[in-house]
Amino acid sequence: MSWRPFAHFDRELRTCSRTGHATYRPDEEDLADRLQVDTPEGQAWRCLRCGCFVIGEPDAAGPADRAPTVLRGAALRDAAILRLIAVERGVRGVLLLLLGYGIYAFDGSRHALQQVVDTYLPLLRPVADRAGIDLQTAGPVRLIERLLHTPHGTLVWVTVGVLAYGVLELVEAVGLWLLERWGEYVAVVGTGVFVPLEVYELLEQVTWFRLAALVLNLLAVGYILWTKRLFGIRGGRAAFEAERASVSLLEVQRAALDREVTDAGRRRVRREDPDPAARSGATSPG
Known part of the structure:
Protein backbone atom coordinates (compact mmCIF):
# COMPACT_ATOMS: atom_id res chain seq x y z
CA MET A 1 0.00 0.00 0.00
CA SER A 2 1.43 3.38 -1.01
CA TRP A 3 1.74 6.05 1.66
CA ARG A 4 -0.41 9.02 0.65
CA PRO A 5 -0.87 11.35 3.64
CA PHE A 6 -2.90 13.89 1.62
CA ALA A 7 -5.04 11.40 -0.31
CA HIS A 8 -8.22 12.55 1.47
CA PHE A 9 -7.24 16.20 1.88
CA ASP A 10 -10.07 18.40 0.58
CA ARG A 11 -8.56 21.81 -0.12
CA GLU A 12 -11.91 23.35 -1.06
CA LEU A 13 -13.66 22.20 2.10
CA ARG A 14 -10.76 23.30 4.27
CA THR A 15 -10.82 26.75 2.66
CA CYS A 16 -14.56 27.04 3.26
CA SER A 17 -14.04 26.12 6.92
CA ARG A 18 -11.73 29.14 7.25
CA THR A 19 -13.36 31.73 5.01
CA GLY A 20 -16.96 30.53 4.80
CA HIS A 21 -19.01 29.11 1.95
CA ALA A 22 -19.69 30.98 -1.30
CA THR A 23 -23.30 30.58 -2.51
CA TYR A 24 -24.92 32.33 -5.45
CA ARG A 25 -28.38 32.32 -7.02
CA PRO A 26 -28.27 32.75 -10.80
CA ASP A 27 -31.20 34.53 -12.44
CA GLU A 28 -31.54 31.67 -14.93
CA GLU A 29 -34.21 29.49 -13.31
CA ASP A 30 -33.16 26.21 -14.88
CA LEU A 31 -29.61 26.75 -13.67
CA ALA A 32 -30.76 27.92 -10.23
CA ASP A 33 -32.81 24.73 -9.83
CA ARG A 34 -29.61 22.69 -10.15
CA LEU A 35 -27.94 24.64 -7.35
CA GLN A 36 -30.65 24.46 -4.68
CA VAL A 37 -32.66 21.82 -2.83
CA ASP A 38 -35.55 22.00 -0.39
CA THR A 39 -34.93 20.59 3.08
CA PRO A 40 -37.06 20.42 6.24
CA GLU A 41 -35.00 23.37 7.49
CA GLY A 42 -35.59 25.43 4.36
CA GLN A 43 -33.83 26.01 1.07
CA ALA A 44 -30.18 25.02 0.76
CA TRP A 45 -27.85 26.41 -1.89
CA ARG A 46 -24.77 24.71 -3.23
CA CYS A 47 -21.41 26.27 -2.39
CA LEU A 48 -19.51 27.26 -5.52
CA ARG A 49 -16.21 26.21 -3.94
CA CYS A 50 -16.68 22.93 -2.06
CA GLY A 51 -20.01 21.82 -3.57
CA CYS A 52 -21.75 21.35 -0.21
CA PHE A 53 -25.36 22.48 0.23
CA VAL A 54 -25.71 25.32 2.74
CA ILE A 55 -29.06 26.07 4.37
CA GLY A 56 -30.14 29.69 4.14
CA GLU A 57 -30.32 32.51 1.64
CA PRO A 58 -27.53 32.67 -0.96
CA ASP A 59 -24.76 35.20 -0.43
CA ALA A 60 -25.56 36.97 -3.71
CA ALA A 61 -27.76 36.74 -6.78
CA GLY A 62 -27.69 37.88 -10.39
CA PRO A 63 -26.87 36.68 -13.90
CA ALA A 64 -24.66 33.60 -14.04
CA ASP A 65 -22.08 35.50 -16.09
CA ARG A 66 -21.62 37.94 -13.20
CA ALA A 67 -21.15 35.33 -10.51
CA PRO A 68 -18.07 35.84 -8.34
CA THR A 69 -14.92 33.99 -9.32
CA VAL A 70 -14.43 31.21 -6.78
CA LEU A 71 -11.13 29.33 -6.94
CA ARG A 72 -11.34 25.55 -7.04
CA GLY A 73 -9.03 22.65 -7.77
CA ALA A 74 -5.62 23.54 -9.21
CA ALA A 75 -6.42 27.27 -9.08
CA LEU A 76 -6.88 27.04 -5.31
CA ALA A 242 -10.81 29.41 -20.08
CA GLU A 243 -9.01 26.88 -17.89
CA ARG A 244 -10.20 28.57 -14.72
CA ALA A 245 -13.77 28.82 -16.01
CA SER A 246 -13.80 25.13 -16.95
CA VAL A 247 -13.70 24.08 -13.28
CA SER A 248 -16.26 26.66 -12.13
CA LEU A 249 -19.23 24.90 -10.55
CA LEU A 250 -21.62 27.17 -12.44
CA GLU A 251 -19.96 26.33 -15.75
CA VAL A 252 -20.01 22.61 -14.94
CA GLN A 253 -23.72 22.76 -14.12
CA ARG A 254 -24.44 24.84 -17.22
CA ALA A 255 -22.61 22.32 -19.41
CA ALA A 256 -24.56 19.46 -17.80
CA LEU A 257 -27.82 21.34 -18.41
CA ASP A 258 -26.91 21.90 -22.07
CA ARG A 259 -26.15 18.19 -22.47
CA GLU A 260 -29.50 17.27 -20.96
CA VAL A 261 -31.33 19.62 -23.33
CA THR A 262 -29.40 18.22 -26.31
CA ASP A 263 -30.04 14.60 -25.28
CA ALA A 264 -33.74 15.33 -24.74
CA GLY A 265 -33.96 16.82 -28.22
CA ARG A 266 -32.33 13.77 -29.76
CA ARG A 267 -34.69 11.40 -27.94
CA ARG A 268 -37.68 13.42 -29.13
CA VAL A 269 -36.46 13.21 -32.72
CA ARG A 270 -36.04 9.43 -32.40
CA ARG A 271 -39.58 9.02 -31.06
CA GLU A 272 -41.06 11.11 -33.85
CA ASP A 273 -38.95 9.45 -36.57
CA PRO A 274 -37.90 5.99 -35.33
CA ASP A 275 -36.44 4.76 -38.65
CA PRO A 276 -35.55 7.66 -40.96
CA ALA A 277 -33.45 5.39 -43.22
CA ALA A 278 -36.38 3.06 -43.95
CA ARG A 279 -38.68 5.98 -44.64
CA SER A 280 -36.13 7.46 -46.98
CA GLY A 281 -35.94 4.17 -48.90
CA ALA A 282 -39.70 3.89 -49.11
CA THR A 283 -40.16 7.34 -50.59
CA SER A 284 -37.26 7.17 -53.04
CA PRO A 285 -38.20 6.68 -56.74
CA GLY A 286 -38.30 3.34 -58.48
Whole structure:
Protein backbone atom coordinates (compact mmCIF):
# COMPACT_ATOMS: atom_id res chain seq x y z
CA MET A 1 0.00 0.00 0.00
CA SER A 2 1.43 3.38 -1.01
CA TRP A 3 1.74 6.05 1.66
CA ARG A 4 -0.41 9.02 0.65
CA PRO A 5 -0.87 11.35 3.64
CA PHE A 6 -2.90 13.89 1.62
CA ALA A 7 -5.04 11.40 -0.31
CA HIS A 8 -8.22 12.55 1.47
CA PHE A 9 -7.24 16.20 1.88
CA ASP A 10 -10.07 18.40 0.58
CA ARG A 11 -8.56 21.81 -0.12
CA GLU A 12 -11.91 23.35 -1.06
CA LEU A 13 -13.66 22.20 2.10
CA ARG A 14 -10.76 23.30 4.27
CA THR A 15 -10.82 26.75 2.66
CA CYS A 16 -14.56 27.04 3.26
CA SER A 17 -14.04 26.12 6.92
CA ARG A 18 -11.73 29.14 7.25
CA THR A 19 -13.36 31.73 5.01
CA GLY A 20 -16.96 30.53 4.80
CA HIS A 21 -19.01 29.11 1.95
CA ALA A 22 -19.69 30.98 -1.30
CA THR A 23 -23.30 30.58 -2.51
CA TYR A 24 -24.92 32.33 -5.45
CA ARG A 25 -28.38 32.32 -7.02
CA PRO A 26 -28.27 32.75 -10.80
CA ASP A 27 -31.20 34.53 -12.44
CA GLU A 28 -31.54 31.67 -14.93
CA GLU A 29 -34.21 29.49 -13.31
CA ASP A 30 -33.16 26.21 -14.88
CA LEU A 31 -29.61 26.75 -13.67
CA ALA A 32 -30.76 27.92 -10.23
CA ASP A 33 -32.81 24.73 -9.83
CA ARG A 34 -29.61 22.69 -10.15
CA LEU A 35 -27.94 24.64 -7.35
CA GLN A 36 -30.65 24.46 -4.68
CA VAL A 37 -32.66 21.82 -2.83
CA ASP A 38 -35.55 22.00 -0.39
CA THR A 39 -34.93 20.59 3.08
CA PRO A 40 -37.06 20.42 6.24
CA GLU A 41 -35.00 23.37 7.49
CA GLY A 42 -35.59 25.43 4.36
CA GLN A 43 -33.83 26.01 1.07
CA ALA A 44 -30.18 25.02 0.76
CA TRP A 45 -27.85 26.41 -1.89
CA ARG A 46 -24.77 24.71 -3.23
CA CYS A 47 -21.41 26.27 -2.39
CA LEU A 48 -19.51 27.26 -5.52
CA ARG A 49 -16.21 26.21 -3.94
CA CYS A 50 -16.68 22.93 -2.06
CA GLY A 51 -20.01 21.82 -3.57
CA CYS A 52 -21.75 21.35 -0.21
CA PHE A 53 -25.36 22.48 0.23
CA VAL A 54 -25.71 25.32 2.74
CA ILE A 55 -29.06 26.07 4.37
CA GLY A 56 -30.14 29.69 4.14
CA GLU A 57 -30.32 32.51 1.64
CA PRO A 58 -27.53 32.67 -0.96
CA ASP A 59 -24.76 35.20 -0.43
CA ALA A 60 -25.56 36.97 -3.71
CA ALA A 61 -27.76 36.74 -6.78
CA GLY A 62 -27.69 37.88 -10.39
CA PRO A 63 -26.87 36.68 -13.90
CA ALA A 64 -24.66 33.60 -14.04
CA ASP A 65 -22.08 35.50 -16.09
CA ARG A 66 -21.62 37.94 -13.20
CA ALA A 67 -21.15 35.33 -10.51
CA PRO A 68 -18.07 35.84 -8.34
CA THR A 69 -14.92 33.99 -9.32
CA VAL A 70 -14.43 31.21 -6.78
CA LEU A 71 -11.13 29.33 -6.94
CA ARG A 72 -11.34 25.55 -7.04
CA GLY A 73 -9.03 22.65 -7.77
CA ALA A 74 -5.62 23.54 -9.21
CA ALA A 75 -6.42 27.27 -9.08
CA LEU A 76 -6.88 27.04 -5.31
CA ARG A 77 -3.57 25.18 -4.96
CA ASP A 78 -1.82 27.78 -7.12
CA ALA A 79 -3.23 30.55 -4.94
CA ALA A 80 -1.72 28.94 -1.83
CA ILE A 81 1.69 28.66 -3.51
CA LEU A 82 1.58 32.26 -4.78
CA ARG A 83 0.74 33.54 -1.31
CA LEU A 84 3.62 31.55 0.12
CA ILE A 85 5.90 33.29 -2.38
CA ALA A 86 4.26 36.59 -1.42
CA VAL A 87 5.17 36.07 2.24
CA GLU A 88 8.79 35.37 1.27
CA ARG A 89 8.87 38.51 -0.90
CA GLY A 90 7.33 40.56 1.89
CA VAL A 91 9.91 39.42 4.44
CA ARG A 92 12.71 40.09 1.97
CA GLY A 93 11.32 43.55 1.22
CA VAL A 94 11.18 44.52 4.89
CA LEU A 95 14.75 43.29 5.45
CA LEU A 96 15.98 45.29 2.46
CA LEU A 97 14.30 48.45 3.75
CA LEU A 98 15.95 47.91 7.13
CA LEU A 99 19.29 47.36 5.40
CA GLY A 100 18.86 50.56 3.41
CA TYR A 101 18.11 52.49 6.57
CA GLY A 102 21.14 50.91 8.23
CA ILE A 103 23.43 52.05 5.40
CA TYR A 104 21.95 55.54 5.62
CA ALA A 105 22.47 55.65 9.38
CA PHE A 106 26.02 54.33 9.00
CA ASP A 107 26.88 57.05 6.48
CA GLY A 108 25.78 59.68 8.97
CA SER A 109 27.85 58.22 11.82
CA ARG A 110 30.94 57.11 9.89
CA HIS A 111 33.32 59.06 12.14
CA ALA A 112 31.88 57.55 15.32
CA LEU A 113 32.18 54.03 13.89
CA GLN A 114 35.78 54.70 12.89
CA GLN A 115 36.56 55.68 16.48
CA VAL A 116 34.94 52.48 17.77
CA VAL A 117 37.02 50.37 15.38
CA ASP A 118 40.24 52.20 16.26
CA THR A 119 39.54 51.82 19.98
CA TYR A 120 38.29 48.26 20.32
CA LEU A 121 39.95 46.39 17.45
CA PRO A 122 43.41 46.50 19.10
CA LEU A 123 41.85 45.30 22.36
CA LEU A 124 40.25 42.31 20.62
CA ARG A 125 43.38 41.32 18.70
CA PRO A 126 45.14 39.43 21.58
CA VAL A 127 41.98 37.44 22.31
CA ALA A 128 41.56 36.63 18.62
CA ASP A 129 45.21 35.59 18.33
CA ARG A 130 44.78 33.08 21.16
CA ALA A 131 41.70 31.69 19.41
CA GLY A 132 43.60 31.42 16.14
CA ILE A 133 41.53 34.11 14.39
CA ASP A 134 43.18 36.68 12.14
CA LEU A 135 41.08 39.81 12.56
CA GLN A 136 42.67 41.48 9.54
CA THR A 137 41.22 38.81 7.23
CA ALA A 138 37.97 38.17 9.14
CA GLY A 139 34.89 38.77 7.00
CA PRO A 140 33.05 41.22 9.31
CA VAL A 141 36.18 43.31 9.91
CA ARG A 142 36.99 43.48 6.20
CA LEU A 143 33.39 44.51 5.44
CA ILE A 144 33.49 47.30 8.04
CA GLU A 145 36.81 48.59 6.75
CA ARG A 146 35.55 48.51 3.17
CA LEU A 147 32.47 50.51 4.16
CA LEU A 148 34.56 53.02 6.09
CA HIS A 149 36.62 53.71 2.99
CA THR A 150 33.64 53.85 0.62
CA PRO A 151 32.98 57.37 -0.73
CA HIS A 152 29.85 59.17 0.48
CA GLY A 153 28.39 59.37 -3.04
CA THR A 154 28.72 55.63 -3.54
CA LEU A 155 26.92 54.92 -0.26
CA VAL A 156 24.09 57.24 -1.30
CA TRP A 157 23.58 55.31 -4.54
CA VAL A 158 23.81 51.98 -2.70
CA THR A 159 21.18 53.20 -0.22
CA VAL A 160 18.85 54.29 -3.01
CA GLY A 161 19.31 50.98 -4.84
CA VAL A 162 18.66 48.86 -1.75
CA LEU A 163 15.56 50.87 -0.81
CA ALA A 164 14.21 50.68 -4.37
CA TYR A 165 14.76 46.92 -4.41
CA GLY A 166 12.95 46.62 -1.08
CA VAL A 167 9.97 48.59 -2.40
CA LEU A 168 9.89 46.37 -5.50
CA GLU A 169 9.80 43.26 -3.33
CA LEU A 170 6.91 44.68 -1.30
CA VAL A 171 5.00 45.52 -4.49
CA GLU A 172 5.53 41.93 -5.64
CA ALA A 173 4.30 40.66 -2.28
CA VAL A 174 1.09 42.73 -2.43
CA GLY A 175 0.34 41.75 -6.03
CA LEU A 176 0.94 38.05 -5.43
CA TRP A 177 -1.05 38.01 -2.19
CA LEU A 178 -4.03 39.64 -3.91
CA LEU A 179 -3.63 37.16 -6.81
CA GLU A 180 -3.49 40.03 -9.30
CA ARG A 181 -2.11 39.32 -12.76
CA TRP A 182 0.01 42.50 -12.70
CA GLY A 183 1.62 41.19 -9.51
CA GLU A 184 2.62 38.01 -11.32
CA TYR A 185 4.22 40.04 -14.12
CA VAL A 186 6.06 42.24 -11.61
CA ALA A 187 7.31 39.15 -9.76
CA VAL A 188 8.59 37.47 -12.93
CA VAL A 189 10.28 40.59 -14.31
CA GLY A 190 11.60 41.78 -10.94
CA THR A 191 13.07 38.38 -10.13
CA GLY A 192 14.36 37.66 -13.62
CA VAL A 193 16.27 40.95 -13.83
CA PHE A 194 18.48 39.96 -10.91
CA VAL A 195 19.15 36.37 -12.04
CA PRO A 196 22.29 37.37 -14.04
CA LEU A 197 23.65 39.12 -10.95
CA GLU A 198 22.99 36.03 -8.83
CA VAL A 199 24.75 33.86 -11.42
CA TYR A 200 27.74 36.23 -11.41
CA GLU A 201 27.96 36.12 -7.60
CA LEU A 202 27.73 32.33 -7.70
CA LEU A 203 30.56 32.12 -10.22
CA GLU A 204 32.62 34.46 -8.08
CA GLN A 205 32.14 32.33 -4.98
CA VAL A 206 29.98 29.22 -4.66
CA THR A 207 28.03 29.03 -1.41
CA TRP A 208 25.04 26.92 -0.47
CA PHE A 209 23.03 30.05 0.34
CA ARG A 210 23.65 31.64 -3.07
CA LEU A 211 22.96 28.38 -4.87
CA ALA A 212 19.71 27.82 -2.96
CA ALA A 213 18.58 31.42 -3.58
CA LEU A 214 19.22 31.10 -7.32
CA VAL A 215 17.41 27.76 -7.59
CA LEU A 216 14.40 29.01 -5.61
CA ASN A 217 14.12 32.15 -7.72
CA LEU A 218 14.33 30.17 -10.96
CA LEU A 219 11.69 27.73 -9.73
CA ALA A 220 9.40 30.59 -8.69
CA VAL A 221 9.75 32.34 -12.06
CA GLY A 222 9.22 29.11 -14.00
CA TYR A 223 6.20 28.12 -11.92
CA ILE A 224 4.47 31.48 -12.33
CA LEU A 225 5.23 31.65 -16.06
CA TRP A 226 3.91 28.15 -16.70
CA THR A 227 0.82 28.03 -14.47
CA LYS A 228 -0.33 31.61 -15.13
CA ARG A 229 0.49 31.50 -18.86
CA LEU A 230 2.24 34.88 -18.84
CA PHE A 231 3.67 36.56 -21.96
CA GLY A 232 1.47 34.40 -24.20
CA ILE A 233 2.87 31.08 -22.96
CA ARG A 234 0.47 28.13 -23.44
CA GLY A 235 -2.18 30.32 -25.02
CA GLY A 236 -1.77 33.35 -22.76
CA ARG A 237 -4.49 35.02 -20.74
CA ALA A 238 -7.38 33.71 -22.86
CA ALA A 239 -6.33 30.11 -22.24
CA PHE A 240 -5.78 30.86 -18.55
CA GLU A 241 -9.28 32.31 -18.14
CA ALA A 242 -10.81 29.41 -20.08
CA GLU A 243 -9.01 26.88 -17.89
CA ARG A 244 -10.20 28.57 -14.72
CA ALA A 245 -13.77 28.82 -16.01
CA SER A 246 -13.80 25.13 -16.95
CA VAL A 247 -13.70 24.08 -13.28
CA SER A 248 -16.26 26.66 -12.13
CA LEU A 249 -19.23 24.90 -10.55
CA LEU A 250 -21.62 27.17 -12.44
CA GLU A 251 -19.96 26.33 -15.75
CA VAL A 252 -20.01 22.61 -14.94
CA GLN A 253 -23.72 22.76 -14.12
CA ARG A 254 -24.44 24.84 -17.22
CA ALA A 255 -22.61 22.32 -19.41
CA ALA A 256 -24.56 19.46 -17.80
CA LEU A 257 -27.82 21.34 -18.41
CA ASP A 258 -26.91 21.90 -22.07
CA ARG A 259 -26.15 18.19 -22.47
CA GLU A 260 -29.50 17.27 -20.96
CA VAL A 261 -31.33 19.62 -23.33
CA THR A 262 -29.40 18.22 -26.31
CA ASP A 263 -30.04 14.60 -25.28
CA ALA A 264 -33.74 15.33 -24.74
CA GLY A 265 -33.96 16.82 -28.22
CA ARG A 266 -32.33 13.77 -29.76
CA ARG A 267 -34.69 11.40 -27.94
CA ARG A 268 -37.68 13.42 -29.13
CA VAL A 269 -36.46 13.21 -32.72
CA ARG A 270 -36.04 9.43 -32.40
CA ARG A 271 -39.58 9.02 -31.06
CA GLU A 272 -41.06 11.11 -33.85
CA ASP A 273 -38.95 9.45 -36.57
CA PRO A 274 -37.90 5.99 -35.33
CA ASP A 275 -36.44 4.76 -38.65
CA PRO A 276 -35.55 7.66 -40.96
CA ALA A 277 -33.45 5.39 -43.22
CA ALA A 278 -36.38 3.06 -43.95
CA ARG A 279 -38.68 5.98 -44.64
CA SER A 280 -36.13 7.46 -46.98
CA GLY A 281 -35.94 4.17 -48.90
CA ALA A 282 -39.70 3.89 -49.11
CA THR A 283 -40.16 7.34 -50.59
CA SER A 284 -37.26 7.17 -53.04
CA PRO A 285 -38.20 6.68 -56.74
CA GLY A 286 -38.30 3.34 -58.48
